[in-house]
Amino acid sequence: MSGKHHVVVLGGGVIGLSVAWLLAREDLAVTVVDAALPGSSSWVAGGMLAPVTEAWPGEDEALALGTRALDRWPCFAAELGAASGRDPGLRTEGTLVVAADAADRADLDRLAAYLAELGREVQRLTARQVREREPALGPAVRGGLSVPGDLSVDNRALLVALRQACRLAGVRSMTGRVGVVRSDGVDLLPDLHTDGPGSSGGPIDADLTVVAAGAFSATVWPALRGILRPVKGEVLRLLPGELSVPPPRHTVRASVGGRPVYLVPRGDGELVLGATQAERGFDTAVRAGAVRELLADAEVVMPGISEYHLVECSSGLRPGTEDNLPLIGEVAPGVVLATGHHRNGMLLAPITADLVLGVIDGRPVDPVVDPARFGLVPEHRSSTVDREAGR
Ligand code: GLY
Helix, strand or coil: CCCEEEEECCCHHHHHHHHHHHHHHHHHHHEEECCCCCHHHHHHHHCECCCCCCCCCCCCHHHHHHHHHHHHHHHHHHHHHHHHCCCEECCCCCCCECCCCCHEEEHHHHHHHHHHCCCCCCCEEEEHHHHHCCCCCCCCCCCEECCCCCCCCCHHHHHHHHHHHHHCCCEEEEECEEEEEECEEEECCCCCCCCCCCCCCCEEEEEEEEEECCHHHHHCHHHHHHHHEEEEEEEEEEEECCCCCCCCCCEEEEEECCCEEEEECCCCCCCCECCCCCCCCCCCCHHHHHHHHHHHHHHHHHHHHHHHEEEEEEEEEEHHHHCCEEEEEECCCCCEECCCHHHHHHHHHHHHHHHHHHCCCCCCCCCCCCCHHHCCCCCCCCCCCHHHHHC
16 A cells, blocks of 8 residues: 555445545555445435425425535536546536426425525526426426536436546545455455456455435444334436427426425436435335326426437435435544445535545544434544554
């Protein structure tokens, strides 16, 4: 390891890879271990970077954290694009939130009032104004909000860019399932039938281990049981046919009969339609009823979607916490959590990497994300990796 300190990152999703890339740029030796389990939320995600339209009265801390996270995104995307030579797929057209019936409109009014109270930039739109902006939206749409600051990213383009940036920065990647996390490394299980390096199992020594395994984090750090839970989200991907209406330019979010639905356009014409929210353990089967419900709700908002080609039905497991805020901080000597991002993994990935770096540098843990709020208290708060000494 050429005398550098060694960090093992458990999890090869957007959180793990963002952390790995940032730490490798700081001249730490980094290995990413990914278990390649079904249910990766990074692969399935809609990719909304949407602190304002995810906000709900009372969740002020989530909104403040999300806003800080969003501010970080343009620079992160530019640096990632330059480092990887790949476009990470940031879209800046903004978001429209629309309502389909009187009850949905009441929800929208509540959200608008809350955001106005906080001085956020939102603009009320009549039904006609909504359709002027997005002609594909149907007559059921009663009105909406324009939130130009809420953006989106192509989750799969982002993963490709992060993997390439990590490779170029010297990050090692392994496939393997972790048995035990110790203060001086991890033990991989030997029983995986994978093609990749690491499948034979065994110990990996490390000065620091970052647990970034999303909904699977409790399987490697058992103290998370009862604190972190998988929240399943089913998501569809569609492409316009030859005679279809073009997809919207903005992210379109709606509440239909009280159920949230969103349409997130990609640069290649794909439209991502999400998402259900169900707590069914680690089940990742896509239910027929979920597909029917998502399509029916989307059709209320955008009738022309029925002519689109359904190209993928998938599901991911969000790592949920009780307060919907992530867990970022040291929980034992040599062990740092970067998990629990629930619906906001894409949005929070860059700021999570910054915060992990802050932990390594011995900066105080942000109380909003501190795992200590759930009783996960480290024995000490000092830095476990002396980066200066490691260079
Ligand atoms: N970020 C949206 C979702 O989790 O469905």
